[in-house]
Amino acid sequence: MEGGSGYNSIPPSTSFDKSRVLDVKPLRSLKPVFPSTSEAPPFVCAPPNGPFPPGFTPFYPFSAPQVSQTSPNLNHGNPPPVPMPMGPIPAPLRAFRSSQSPGIPGIFNGNTTQPTETFREVDENADGLRMNEDGYVDGQKRAAPHLRGSSSSQKKTRKNKVTKSSLSGIAAKRPRDFVEDISPVERSNGNRELVYEVLLRFDALRRRLSQMEEAKEQSVGIIKRADLKAGNILMSRGVRTNMTRRIGAVPGVEIGDIFFFRIELCVVGLHAQSMGGIDYMIIKDNLDEEPLAMSIVSSGGYDDDAEDGDVLIYSGQGGNFGKKDKQASDQKLERGNLALERSVRRANDIRVIRGIKDAVNPSSKVYIYDGLYRIQESWSENKSGCNIFKYKFVRMPGQPGAFAVWKSIQKWKEGLSSRVGLILPDLTSGAESLPVSLVNDVDEEKGPAHFSYFPTLRYLKSFNLTQHSIGCDCHNACQPGDLNCGCIRKNGGDFPYTNNGILVGRKPLIHECSPACSCFPNCKNRVSQHGLKVHLEVFRTTDRGWGLRSWDPIRAGTFICEYAGEVVDEVKGRRGGEEGENDEYLFDTNRVYNTFKWNCEPELLEEESSGDANEDYKIPFPLVISAKTIGNVARFMNHSCSPNVFWQPVLYEQSNQSFLHIAFFAMGHIPPMKELTYDYGISRSDEVDGDIELNRKKKCLCGSSNCRGYFG
DNA sequence: GCGATATCACACTA
DNA sequence: CTAGTGTGATATCG
Incomplete structure (x- = not known):
């Protein structure tokens, strides 16, 4: 079938033709090269930032086999020579692996150290996730650990719907029904399906609120920010996931996933701050406590340097910087800045979300989850007499390209580099x-x-x-x-x-x-x-x-x-x-x-x-x-x-x-x-x-x- | 006409 | 409960 009759032949033109395209058969139905669906095509082994091998697709379809999606995979040693900060390194942090790097040598700098209190908790979560992945083994039986906001989420919407147990066989096989409840366990720790569903429900609500606002329906009052309203409703109803704060990858969120509102990052637990660029948590290590950064959003508000796809120079927060009505001042080593500073020494993974202008819709922004980075070094700079902290983020190797893909596309568009394998610039x-x-x-x-x-x-x-x-x-x-x-x-x-x-x-x-x-x-x-x-x-x-x-x-x-x-x-x-x-x-x-x-x-x-x-x-x-x-x-x-x-x-x-x-x-x-x-x-x-x-x-x-x- | 700039109302977490 | 953190939609300016 392949290379059939149409191969390389130029058809006679007709007056009607706008174009002619060369061809083989439509191959949508060809017999499988990989007979088992569990054998994913080999694109997962692509180098982190390209060039991509032929056919490399940096993004999994949302429910494609994700063998290691939620497995912490902590026992794969052989850390590659990753850039490490100088100086004494405190207890290495354990975290979820990057979700899309099966078969890639571990990106952790060790797995022998005793986990701290917090990390033990992370590990437990990981176990729970593994169970879940095997088919909602005990989605309901486990006690919900430290659930905030669970009371408000119990009301309404979840009328006597099908229970999870009656769905257990099907649930993993079929997209869930919107109105179905999200269990406390799932609210704490997500998975791919759930993350996708929460995002769908968010945007459905957001679109509806926008529609009502634009029609000036009195029933909802004035909603200037349908995104915030939708986010708020979902958060209070418990339609959210990954409430457990964690260092490292977030189960169900994949590198390359995109978002159009900051609040979307909140409802799936990727970055809990609705505005702040630095999200951090207090880590208890024996008697010590210290804040460590979990995730950052780089959206262009500060003069971050995002030219390189693998390195990000990120500015600290505060200092009234770039605000018209306020006097600029020194940035202080507190809150997010302190957490970043601690993360330099701890060398923990930090999720990086890059916000850029949406070329299709220039008034809005797109946020790209670009995977795990570590801070290689930090320093202070002086900008018009005021102190600014700078942090050099370096992307962990072995992760599929995300932001790098955007950069390539940008180059193709600008004609700076041609698309590899380009046959026709415009087949229409x-x-x-x-x-x-x-x-x-x-x-x-x-x-x-x-x-x-x-x-x-x-x-x-x-x-x-x-x-x-x-x-x-x-x-x-x-x-x-x-x-x-x-x-x-x-x-x-x-x-x-x-x-x-x-x-x-x-x-x-x-x-x-x-x-x-x-x-x-x-x-x-x-x-x-x-x-x-x-x-x-x-x-x-x-x-x-x-x-x-x-x-x-x-x-x-x-x-x-x-x-x-x-x-x-x-x-x-x-x-x-x-x-x-x-x-x-x-x-x-x-x-x-x-x-x-x-x-x-x-x-x-x-x-x-x-x-x-x-x-x-x-x-x-x-x-x-x-x-x-x-x-x-x-x-x-x-x-x-x-x-x-x-x-x-x-x-x-x-x-x-x-x-x-x-x-x-x-x-x-x-x-x-x-x-x-x-x-x-x-x-x-x-x-x-x-x-x-x-x-x-x-x-x-x-x-x-x-x-x-x-x-x- | 288009980008820059101003204005406004606001939701999350520590 | 308050402080700290910009965002996103829209209006106005040059």
Whole structure:
């Protein structure tokens, strides 16, 4: 199959073609190279900061096998020659290993010393985690250690839901239901699923609050900061994790994870200070007590030097530095600065979160968890007569690239260095507003099989699926909360998107404005009509043919692309006649899709459950799209049973007819270079047959712990 | 028109 | 309970 007919052939051009692409077969369904899903591709052994080996993906899919995710792995000796501070070194600290470095020599400087009180506690936590990982062995039985805020979290929302024990078999296999309780143990110590879920719930609530605020709904009062409000609600309801403060990695948070609000770092326990840049804890060592730094956020407020991907010169806090209305003063060796100073001597791991401007949304920031660092040295500087502390943070070796990946992308964008394995800078040949690069740094394939790039849907005339509808008569732009707007009324009174174009919630159908409306084309209710917003890349995967990923960070609810192609006859398309291979590029609303919860839980807003909670796909009519001969980037998106992208039906008008489109949105925040995937669903006719026709199915290689084993 | 700058309300932990 | 820590959205300036 590989290297099939289309290989290296240049198809005849047609007047319609915007571009031609070379190709092999769609390999989304090829048989596995790694038959067992537990055999992760070898990208975990990449050098810390690149250059990455072919196909290296620095980020695990969220529920991919994470053998050592929560194991402290303290018994792997052979510390590499890491840079160590000079002078006497007090008792080395033990901590969680970096979560993504299985098989990499330990990064600890020893494991023979007696753990201190605090570290014994850490170890116990680690044991608990290991149990959890084996399938919620005793999630409920263990007493909750020192839980703050547990009382306030017991109220409401957790009505008699399924107990954890009744789910024990399934829980590890299936994403949990939103409303399900988070146990005290899980609140203390997280895991990957939980961290992801807490973040999803945070953003769902945040989007809903933004929507209500933008519509000026009186019910919630004025919320200037939906992020803080959402964070506050979740914290007080106990929808949070990793409350146990710890040195080292945080279970469930992976290097490369991205965040869009400081408060998100709090709810997953990565950095507990909602504003402060230095988080620390008091360590009791025999009779001594000393503060040690756990994590820092470098966001550009001070003149930190973040030029090098592996070294960070971090400024101490305080001194009223950079504040207009206050007199600058000396920084004092107290609080965070003191903790950093102690951490120099102790040489403990410190989590580093780097905040940078979001290129896609310049008014906001992105926070990247860049893994564990240690402070190599510290000194004082004098800035306009005032003392400032400086700390040289050096990244621990053996960790997957995170911030370094961003730096590489930045260079590609500036043209300073070309993307390794670049085949085409823009496979759309200008058909999209942004270029889509085609890259293969894995093998010899020169590109996907020929198709014509077409950025949207093409309805054939023979389908009379559409009807004229009346647009709104708003002037300028439709205003959230304006119930005179016909389009908002069609959406049930809610504006489907936030002011910055983020989808608030899934619904059976979204009605966007169109040329039939009198609002301007830049009206915010046209999110899915304006093409790509992030720089995408079609790339060669190691075992699943071509795939799609993004150079830009994508926040939850962001429109990614629509499924473009030809709308085909439902019955014919589904069975594909003799050419079963047509199935490869089919999108079919008739398939059975895993249900999942994405919208805000009304309980968190103390609202009665309403129609908004409905996340069923109820489509006005079935839609089958073939992207075999014409299509856009969506045709390269692979299947996953734990996807990070979902589809949403959107209706808007063109040429006096309403057309149904399939729009893809980000489920959670997606870091750059992480593969984009959605659930392909299962063909309904096969399901009805009872016996699944496995030969028609494709063996799934998504590698997720929720994997169904097949799809299609 | 766009970046810089000002203003404002605020949530976490020690 | 208070102090210490900037943040993120928006308005205004040059």
